[in-house]
Amino acid sequence: MADITRSGGNLRKGARSARWENARRSFYRFRTNVLSMLGLGVLLLLFVIAVTAPAIVPFPQDATGKLHVLERLEPPSTVHPFGTDHVGRDIFSRVLMGTGLALKVGVVIILMAATIGVSLGAVAAYAGGWVDELLMRITDIFLTVPAFILAIAITAALGKGITNVMIGISLVWWPGFARLTRSLVLSLREDAFVEAANGIGASHSRILFRHILPNAVSPIIVKMSTDFGFAVLTAAALGFIGLGAQPPTPEWGAMINSGRDYFPDKWWVATFPGLAIFVVVFSWNLLGDGLRDVLDPRSRR
Amino acid sequence: MTNNDFLLDVRHLKKYFPQRSGLFNQKISFLKAVDDVSFTVPKGRTLGLVGESGSGKTTIGKCVVRFLEVTAGEIRFADINLAELPRQELQRKRSDIQMIYQSPAASLNGRMTIGQIIAEPLWIHRRLRRERAQQRVLELLDIVGLKEEHFYRYPHEFSGGQQQRVGIARALAVNPQLLVLDEPTSALDVSVQAQVLNLLQELQQEFQLTYLFISHDLGVVRYLCDRVALLYLGKIVEIAKVGIIFEQPKHPYTQALISAIPEPDPEDQREQIVLRGDATLARPQRGCPFAPRCQADKLEICEREEPPLRDFGHGHLVACHLYPKGS
Amino acid sequence: MGTPLLDIQDLHVEFRTFDGVSKVLAGVNLRMERGDVLGLVGETGCGKSMTALSIARLIPTPPGRISAGRIHFAGEDILEKAPAEMQPFRARHLGMIFQDPTTNLNPLFTIHEQLIDAVLYQRHRSQRVPGKWKGFLPSARQLRREAHRQALELLKTVGIPDGRRRIFDYPHQFSGGMRQRVLIAMALAGDPDLLIADEPTTALDVTIQAQILLLITDLVKQLGLSVLLITHNLGVVAKTCEKVAVMYAGRVIEQSPVQELFTHPKHPYTRGLLSAVPTKRTRRGELRGIPGMIPNLIDPPSGCRFHPRCPKVMDRCSQQVPPLVQIGPDHSTSCHLYSEHHDE
Numbered sequence: 001m002a003d004i005t006r007s008g009g010n011l012r013k014g015a016r017s018a019r020w021e022n023a024r025r026s027f028y029r030f031r032t033n034v035l036s037m038l039g040l041g042v043l044l045l046l047f048v049i050a051v052t053a054p055a056i057v058p059f060p061q062d063a064t065g066k067l068h069v070l071e072r073l074e075p076p077s078t079v080h081p082f083g084t085d086h087v088g089r090d091i092f093s094r095v096l097m098g099t100g101l102a103l104k105v106g107v108v109i110i111l112m113a114a115t116i117g118v119s120l121g122a123v124a125a126y127a128g129g130w131v132d133e134l135l136m137r138i139t140d141i142f143l144t145v146p147a148f149i150l151a152i153a154i155t156a157a158l159g160k161g162i163t164n165v166m167i168g169i170s171l172v173w174w175p176g177f178a179r180l181t182r183s184l185v186l187s188l189r190e191d192a193f194v195e196a197a198n199g200i201g202a203s204h205s206r207i208l209f210r211h212i213l214p215n216a217v218s219p220i221i222v223k224m225s226t227d228f229g230f231a232v233l234t235a236a237a238l239g240f241i242g243l244g245a246q247p248p249t250p251e252w253g254a255m256i257n258s259g260r261d262y263f264p265d266k267w268w269v270a271t272f273p274g275l276a277i278f279v280v281v282f283s284w285n286l287l288g289d290g291l292r293d294v295l296d297p298r299s300r301r
Numbered sequence: 302m303t304n305n306d307f308l309l310d311v312r313h314l315k316k317y318f319p320q321r322s323g324l325f326n327q328k329i330s331f332l333k334a335v336d337d338v339s340f341t342v343p344k345g346r347t348l349g350l351v352g353e354s355g356s357g358k359t360t361i362g363k364c365v366v367r368f369l370e371v372t373a374g375e376i377r378f379a380d381i382n383l384a385e386l387p388r389q390e391l392q393r394k395r396s397d398i399q400m401i402y403q404s405p406a407a408s409l410n411g412r413m414t415i416g417q418i419i420a421e422p423l424w425i426h427r428r429l430r431r432e433r434a435q436q437r438v439l440e441l442l443d444i445v446g447l448k449e450e451h452f453y454r455y456p457h458e459f460s461g462g463q464q465q466r467v468g469i470a471r472a473l474a475v476n477p478q479l480l481v482l483d484e485p486t487s488a489l490d491v492s493v494q495a496q497v498l499n500l501l502q503e504l505q506q507e508f509q510l511t512y513l514f515i516s517h518d519l520g521v522v523r524y525l526c527d528r529v530a531l532l533y534l535g536k537i538v539e540i541a542k543v544g545i546i547f548e549q550p551k552h553p554y555t556q557a558l559i560s561a562i563p564e565p566d567p568e569d570q571r572e573q574i575v576l577r578g579d580a581t582l583a584r585p586q587r588g589c590p591f592a593p594r595c596q597a598d599k600l601e602i603c604e605r606e607e608p609p610l611r612d613f614g615h616g617h618l619v620a621c622h623l624y625p626k627g628s
Numbered sequence: 629m630g631t632p633l634l635d636i637q638d639l640h641v642e643f644r645t646f647d648g649v650s651k652v653l654a655g656v657n658l659r660m661e662r663g664d665v666l667g668l669v670g671e672t673g674c675g676k677s678m679t680a681l682s683i684a685r686l687i688p689t690p691p692g693r694i695s696a697g698r699i700h701f702a703g704e705d706i707l708e709k710a711p712a713e714m715q716p717f718r719a720r721h722l723g724m725i726f727q728d729p730t731t732n733l734n735p736l737f738t739i740h741e742q743l744i745d746a747v748l749y750q751r752h753r754s755q756r757v758p759g760k761w762k763g764f765l766p767s768a769r770q771l772r773r774e775a776h777r778q779a780l781e782l783l784k785t786v787g788i789p790d791g792r793r794r795i796f797d798y799p800h801q802f803s804g805g806m807r808q809r810v811l812i813a814m815a816l817a818g819d820p821d822l823l824i825a826d827e828p829t830t831a832l833d834v835t836i837q838a839q840i841l842l843l844i845t846d847l848v849k850q851l852g853l854s855v856l857l858i859t860h861n862l863g864v865v866a867k868t869c870e871k872v873a874v875m876y877a878g879r880v881i882e883q884s885p886v887q888e889l890f891t892h893p894k895h896p897y898t899r900g901l902l903s904a905v906p907t908k909r910t911r912r913g914e915l916r917g918i919p920g921m922i923p924n925l926i927d928p929p930s931g932c933r934f935h936p937r938c939p940k941v942m943d944r945c946s947q948q949v950p951p952l953v954q955i956g957p958d959h960s961t962s963c964h965l966y967s968e969h970h971d972e
Contacts, residue, residue: 192407195368200422200471201395214412353833354804460921461672490671491860495904495917502913517834520863524906524915547908561838563863565905567887575842576835 036290042283050100057093063250073266083268086258091268094250095276101245102252102280105166106232110224112170113231117177118213118220124178125185126208136182139175147172151234155243162235162251165244169234173227180223184216191215218292226288229281236277252277307377308479308511309342309365314374316360334360336535337374342528344478347505347512349526349543351519351558356532358515362481365513366400367391378479396426399472403484405464409456415442415467416452422474441470446500462493469500473508481513486521498525519562523547528616531555534590537610541617551619553597589622597623631703633822633854634660634683639697641678641687648926652678654878654933656697657952660856660871662821665848667869667886668858669901673922674875676858680824683856684722685714702821719750723815727827729807733799739810740795743779743817744772750818751778782813785850787843805836809843816847823847826858841868862905866890871958874898877923877933884959894961896938932964940965 054060058079062068068088076083082091124135142150155168188194189212197211238244239253247254252273259270316335322328335357342348350358363369365376367383376383378398386394402408409418419438423429429437439449445466456464465485472480482501486494498521504510516522522529523543530540531554539552550556557574564571576594585593588604595603602622610620641653653675660666668676681687683699685706699706701721709717726732734742748771783791786809799807808828815823825844829837845868847853857869865872866886873883874895882895893899900918920937923929929936935945944964953966 192402192404193410196400196402196408196468196471197410197421198368199366199395199400200474201392201425202421203392203425206425211410215410353835462921490922491862491901492671492904492918495906495915496919498906498915499913499917519834520906523908524910524912557835561834563837563841563861563867565862565866565890565902565907567866567890569866573838573842575838577839 033290033293035286036293039283039286039288039290042279043287046099046103046280046283049096050103053096053099057090057096059090059093060097062089062093063097063248065248073262073269075266076268082272083266085255085269086262091255091272094255095252095272098250098252098255098273099276101162101249102232102236102276105162105235106228106280106284108166109169109173109231109235110228112166113173113227114177114220114224116170117174117179118181120174121178121181122185122208122213122216125182126189126204126212132182135178139178142172142175148234148237151238152241152243155238160243160246162245162249165235165238169231169238173231176227177220177223180219181216184219185212188212188215222288222292225291226285228288229284232280232284233277306343307341308344308379309348309513310375310377311341311361311365312339312375312377314338314361314364314376315372316357316364316369317372333535335364338532338535338537339374340530340537340540342479342511342513344511345505345509346528347514347526349522349529350513350515350532351517351522351529352532353517353558355534357535358517358532359483361532362400362483362513362515366398366481368400393426396422396475397477398479398481399477401465401468401472401480401482401485404488405461405468406456408468409464411456414453414455415447415459418456418467419470419474422471426475437474438470441473444473444504445470446496460493461489462496465489465497466500469497469504473504476508477510479511479513481515483515484517485514487516487518494521501525519547519559520564531558534584536590536620537618538591538621539617539619540610542615545615545617551613551617551624552591552621553595553623554591557596589620630662632659632700633662633664633702634658634856635698635700636679636683637698637700639679639682639699640695641675641682642693642695644691644693645926650925651928652692652878652925653682653697654928655949656875656878656880658873658880658883660822660854663848663852663854664871665845665855665857665869667865667872668856668875669860669862669865669872670875671860671901671922673877673925675878676875677826679875680724680826680856680858683822683824684718684724685709685711719818721821722824723812723818723820723822724824725808725811725815725826725828728831729804729811730799730831732811733807735799738796738798739802740776740779743782743795743810743814744775746814746817747775747778747782748772751775778817779813782816783810785816785847786810786813788813803836804832805839808832808836808840812840812843812847816851816853820853822854822856824856824858827860828857829864830859830861837864844868862890862901874901877928878925879933879962881934881963882959882961884956884961888956888959892959894955894959894966895934895963896940896965897934898961900937900939932962 066089068084071084071088072086074080074084080090080092082095085091085094120135120139124132151168151172154171155164158164158167194207194211197207202211235244236253236256239251240257242257245251245254255273256270259266259273263270314335315333315337317331317333320330320332322330338357338361340348350361352358360369364371365383371384374384383391383394416435416438419441420434423434423437438452442449442451447463447466447470456467459467485501486497489497501512502525505512514522514526526543528541529543529546530537531546531552532538533554539546539550539555546555547559550559557576560571560574574596576596584590588606589595589608592599592603600622608620608622610618611624611626612618613624636656636658639653639656640651643650643652656675656679658679668679670676678687682694683701683706687694694707779795780791783795788794788806788809802810829840832840841864844855844857848855857865859865869886871883872886872889873880874889874897875881876897882889882893882898889898890902893902897918900916903916904918906915918937923933923936929946931944931946931948932938932950935941938945942964948964950962950964951967952960952962954960955966
């Protein structure tokens with residue numbers, strides 16, 4: 001029998017190279033999709049902007065409260081590439097400074113919604129019976145109320161502020177994840193490898209977390225990335241109606257709202273924040289599409 | 302023979318599936334997938350369960366491993382009735398009875414490495430960690446004819462034959478006594494099938510394993526099994542030592558089945574018994590379930606009464622009115 | 629003798645994949661005369677299905693490509709034809725049936741609809757098939773009535789009892805064996821010269837398989853049909869075929885009358901295959917597989933593709949592709965053990 005201690009080193013190397021090989025293949029498939037790469041590129045750019053914004057924008061103080069009422073509503077120029085708003089603040093600086101906030105809002109909402117939704121959906125599908133019925137009826141209740149109205153109601157009840165916006169939207173967003181997870185788990189539950197796991201004596205929780213969920217993860221991740229953009233959009237919508245971040249925080253939705261009265265003469269006040277939202281939503285969509293193509297383990301060939 | 306000689310003793314196993322019909326789903330009829338089946342398997346031996354679609358052979362396998370709950374009957378494994386074990390104890394007992402699946406790829410979790418797959422039962426039943434587990438896994442890889450470097454690879458990187466070996470290694474991990482093999486080689490190429498069959502034979506000898514071998518492939522059954530039970534629409538119609546079944550089959554269905562085996566021998570001049578119709582669509586209300594398709598000279602009683610299994614000596618049992626008296 | 633029905637010479641087919649170019653067929657040579665029942669045997673990846681698809685020019689041409697070779701059918705050069713010409717050609721000369729009868733029938737349409745479709749397209753190819761609205765015209769109705777009559781005849785030919793009533797059933801109301809019979813009927817709708825059956829009984833029970841094979845044999849006698857029977861099951865070949873061709877990794881490595889293949893197999897792969905199948909006479913412990921695995925077709929072994937697994941391998945085997953050698957009147961094999969220049 002081979003000397004196991006000696007071959008331990010080779011085995012380790014085998015592990016690294018096996019995983020590396022898999023990662024390389026996945027990335028190759030992703031790379032071949034131009035649009036996904038575009039999406040990824042834009043997102044990386046946005047991330048960099050979010051992190052470095054205070055250092056690179058010309059008028060960082062405009063995002064933290066400084067007003068220049070004398071320079072209000074100036075059109076785009078070399079000094080102010082996006083023009084100034086109704087209290088004279090540089091829109092370019094404010095849009096860029098708001099990037100971090102927008103991304104953070106999206107991430108938090110999606111993570112919260114996914115955590116709640118996936119847990120409930122998985123438990124419902126795996127347990128079946130009355131547990132499934134109960135949880136799905138609760139999901140239905142959340143789904144019958146128009147999402148936007150419900151979000152407004154919850155947020156208004158909790159009070160203004162960006163944190164409450166995130167909570168409100170998450171509570172409205174989770175049913176989608178619950179439904180998706182439920183259908184994935186329902187079909188995986190009947191698969192042969194799950195039966196095999198049962199056959200070797202695995203406990204229910206082991207089967208659910210070690211076998212079923214890892215195989216359900218791909219569509220969930222795809223949904224998470226495509227939903228991300230729409231979560232940002234919804235948060236901006238709530239900001240547009242005044243819930244959410246309060247001045248002077250450069251929240252894009254609120255910025256569009258403040259430009260509403262001056263539209264279409266002083267179009268730049270509302271348009272540039274809107275474009276920013278568009279860029280975020282669109283690039284996450286592209287990324288989501290690319291991930292969907294890549295993340296299917298069985299389509300290896 | 303006393304009970305101690307039999308590792309597996311199945312008694313009057315029944316598995317009925319309720320079928321709802323009617324406007325409000327209120328009418329219940331039953332699909333009798335397994336209808337009063339009894340058999341025994343001595344330790345270290347192989348019993349073949351043979352049948353076509355609708356015979357119930359796979360259902361029996363699933364009942365023995367308790368993937369399905371029995372409707373009635375006992376599954377006695379070393380004097381314990383598995384059918385009645387509470388879930389806690391059943392889980393522990395699972396280390397004694399393992400299953401090998403028909404589709405090797407589907408039975409392995411594509412997201413786990415081979416090492417993890419084989420080590421899992423070790424963790425569940427023996428709480429082995431790291432080095433001890435890895436050692437045992439490497440041992441098992443060697444036993445089934447795989448290489449060390451396969452440890453960190455994923456199932457999809459292997460061929461069907463290799464994947465099935467992984468399944469076998471996983472099954473052997475905690476030293477089972479009984480293996481239920483559900484068409485283990487049907488999905489494999491001929492040359493690979495031979496490799497796996499040889500492996501199964503070696504393993505049986507080396508580890509004193511008992512096999513319940515479910516298959517529709519009579520050639521393979523003839524090669525591997527000591528005793529064979531033929532199933533038709535949920536009942537055993539004939540059960541005997543493998544030599545007897547193939548040389549002197551008594552039941553008309555057995556005879557038809559054996560004559561239908563495509564033998565790789567062009568000189569083979571057997572009489573062809575060609576059955577008409579199809580098993581599942583021809584289930585009669587009364588009498589022998591095989592009567593509608595039976596090519597032998599049927600008696601009047603065949604349409605009226607179901608024939609019981611009668612003993613012809615040396616463990617050869619036949620359920621057919623053409624053989625009214627046992628030995 | 630006349631022209632052979634099917635003459636494939638040195639056929640090469642490639643597929644572009646993520647990992648490289650897969651040389652799926654590497655010089656296939658195959659001949660069939662009219663009235664032959666030829667079994668094409670091999671394991672996964674040997675190229676038998678690919679060969680069948682090539683004859684019908686059904687290989688998807690973006691990833692796939694016929695890179696070399698000739699296919700002649702009843703004297704006509706298949707590879708020269710334009711895609712538009714292939715459709716009527718297929719309808720007139722070829723009938724194909726595949727492995728799984730369940731997925732090959734559309735579950736949403738009755739057998740009647742599907743059979744009529746087959747008859748109208750294949751037998752009445754000269755007339756344009758009436759579309760949805762034109763279907764109400766008297767000429768179209770006449771056509772459909774004729775097709776219906778022919779469909780019933782086909783059902784009778786393939787042995788489906790009570791065809792008049794059952795023709796209006798849906799596929800799921802038929803059993804597996806019956807569905808396969810319907811598919812055979814559809815394949816015969818155009819009165820083809822050659823029936824290509826790709827694993828027609830693999831998905832069926834043994835007793836049903838016996839029925840279908842008997843049906844095929846009857847059809848050969850009744851209609852003078854030629855059959856290319858593709859299977860991995862040597863028993864099926866022994867039962868139904870007169871001639872056999874064995875394929876391995878993209879090449880035909882032995883071809884002979886069926887009797888001779890089993891009694892005097894020449895190629896080491898054929899021998900290995902035969903000893904891997906358990907028969908009446910195989911005793912415990914005698915079953916021998918073939919060591920190793922089917923080769924990767926993207927980077928196949930040089931020379932003879934079987935040489936890494938061959939018990940009789942010689943130096944030459946890895947250097948040169950073995951030539952086709954005539955062993956007997958109809959028996960040929962592609963192996964260096966039998967080539968003329970082989971030194972004893």
